[in-house]
Amino acid sequence: MDVILKVIAAVFLALFAGIWLWVAWKLWKFDPSTAVPKLEFSEAVAGVAGLVSSAVAAATAGVLGIEIQKGRAAGGTATLMAAVKASTFLKIGVLTYLIVGLVNLLVWLGNSSVAPEMIGAFALGALGWMGGAFSAVFNSSNPGG
DSSP states (O other): OHHHHHHHHHHHHHHHHHHHHHHHHHHHHOOOOSSOOSOOOOHHHHHHHHHHHHHHHHHHHHHHHHHHHHHHHTTSOOOHHHHHHTOHHHHHHHHHHHHHHHHHHHHHHHHTTTSOHHHHHHHHHHHHHHHHHHHHHHHHHOTTO
């Protein structure tokens, strides 16, 4: 069963990356016109893109927090890197979310006037997630307070 769950998780992560890299590519290549001044996506694309990004962000942040707390409970020094090293799949998930989030953030910053709100929402959410990881570095490097 563990293998099946890992396959499902890998497919879900690939779906997340595929959708959001495709969205970034569409925005990067979008050429506005009078007829189509802003890039648009269907409700289905916006809904699925939002769901997979929320799920991957919540899962990676949640598992990182759990792994850090496990390290602290065991009396060790709980660092962000130790938590990431605890699972290869977690490492892949974190790096995938980071890379996809950065790509979309940079493309959105360069094309925000023609981007749909869903891209801005994801880009800012990814930036917030990165900010959480940034603060976790300082928190986990000083576990005593």
